[in-house]
Amino acid sequence: MTNVNKTVKLSNKDRNILVRAPFIGAGDDASALKLLEAAAIVTFDPRHILFRENDPAEHLYCVLNGFVRIYRLNKDGREADIRVCGPGDTFNECLICGSDRYRYNAQTAESTTLARFELPRIRNMIEQEPGVAKAVMQCLSNSLLNAMDCVANDRLQTAPQRVANYLITSGPHGATSYSLRLPFQKSLLAGKLGLAPEALSRAFSTLRDAGVTVRGRVVQVNDIGALRQI
Known part of the structure; x- marks a missing residue:
């Protein structure tokens, strides 16, 4: 994964976005601090491929600025968008306790800043920190409810x-x-x-x-x- 513009420091604006995200904000202050410390803040050029389906799963992301397309490709190369993630949205939560490979493709839609978390580190924190485990469970619950809402809206x-x-x-x-x-x-x-x-x-x-x-x-x-x- 090349074409990363740079790794930057966590600004006050970015911190405010992160602490409101269910992945971090649902836990206690101590767990929120640990998760903030685990974040690497990175920027990417427009249309940068963050990862492809079936690549080894390495990271969980939270969007701080810009937008990320989550999509699938069929055997003929046709694309189908699954989700568009904007500031405050997280993606790859399903991989924390699931697959060791990415289940879809992700591409930046414009110049985008992300908080990036290493999945193995998050898994270790879940085992050691009840507050982190609670925050992750809340995040997974929100993701499931949002997915169900999307299915309902598509059908209704x-x-x-x-x-x-x-x-x-x-x-x-x-x-x-x-x-x-x-x-x-x-x-x-x-x-x-x-x-x-x-x-x-x-x-x-x-x-x-x-x-x-x-x-x-x-x-x-x-x-x-x-x-x-x-």
């Missing part, structure tokens, strides 16, 4: 409903209309919502009747009430 929501829900939850609380700049390219949003790019485009077209207009990465929501009725 249409493509326009998924996009509408994203716009509603991403907008300012209490606003009836607002302008939203997508934090990443629309192709990445499609993967995040479990849609093909062309399905996302059709969904945005459908939402025009609800007052949604799109110009590049800027989305204008003119009637949040109408959007909630989708």
